[in-house]
Amino acid sequence: MLLAIDAGNTNVVFALVEKGAIRARWRIATDPRRTGDEYAVWINQLLALEGLSMTDVDAVIIATVVPRALHNLQVLAQKYFKVDAYVAGRAPVEWGIVLDVQAPETVGADRAINAIAAHAEFPGDLIVIDFGTATTFDHVDYSGAYKGGIIAPGINLSLDALVSAAAKLPRIAIAAPASASVIGRNTEDQMLIGVFWGYVAMMEGLVARMRREIGRPAKVIATGGLAVLFHEKTDLFDAIAPDLTINGLARLYERSIASQ
Incomplete structure (x- = not known):
């Protein structure tokens, strides 16, 4: 096992x-x-x-x-x-994919592994969004090559920065706003609207820009703990893959062992 x-x-x-x-x-x-x-x-x-x-x-x-x-x-x-x-990434379990970026050695292991798993599970060009400490947006092209992406502060990191820098703002939990209104009537609601809907707007805007630059249809695959939360409020994601990184690790291991 x-x-x-x-x-x-x-x-x-x-x-x-x-x-x-x-x-x-x-x-x-x-x-x-x-x-x-x-x-x-x-x-x-x-x-x-x-x-x-x-x-x-x-x-x-x-x-x-x-x-x-x-x-x-x-x-x-x-x-x-x-x-x-x-x-992962060291012999004998080297990536086995093209890291088509300026400094391949700096690509995070999780991002390379996500690229391997996403390409194995979904055809065509992909944009993989991983919600972690940072939120990353990665382009995996139709051949399986990792083409680069975007690193943005994770939503919890953004919220922590806001609360720590503003003395009178309370700490709140990340959740989907209960109301569809984007005009909050109290401080907590205003913070939640700003963080949640601001993050949705950021994601939708960055994905739209990435798709224009890619120039071909690209499916959006989301992974990480907050993917399901956002999926309920936006139609941005084509698929949710909560175990993408673990599945990628397993694939990397099996491929490497098979080649020995």
Whole structure:
């Protein structure tokens, strides 16, 4: 069984993949100081809840955009799963796609993996929107090449910046506004309208500009925790793919192993 680990800026997602299907997934807050031993205690308990043990895992693959987190995850794999972890983007699990940008080595692992998974699942040109700490917009062309994209502040990051810079504004939770009105009658509603509908307008505007530049029809694929929330209020997305990154990791592993 494959343990796929996606270490992002906010959370680390662990997923068990068996015969191409995700059997279980868990997440923990990203902390580069967390040791392999600490990860082991946590994940051993979660495996037990699934009726499994560490011996059921025979391979580990890691993708990370937090370099300091990598070593402890590798220690977890070596010490407790008795395997050397594969690291996405490093031999023998190199991307296998064209990164058609000025500095390919700077492309985040999650974005390259999303490109691999999206191209495998959807035909034609694609715009992949990933809602994370940052919100990224990536163009994957009809051949599967990664052509570049956009990095924007994530909606929670935008809200945190607003609240921390304005002393009298309260902290609110991200949600779809209850009313269709965009004229708020109190401070909380005004903030929610500004953040939520402002973000929708930003997404729709950027996607329209990307489509004009691409010059061909391009489907919009959304992934990340907030994709469903926005999907309820805009027809921007052609598909929601919540497990895109984990599926991409699994595909990358299978392709790399098959080629050895």
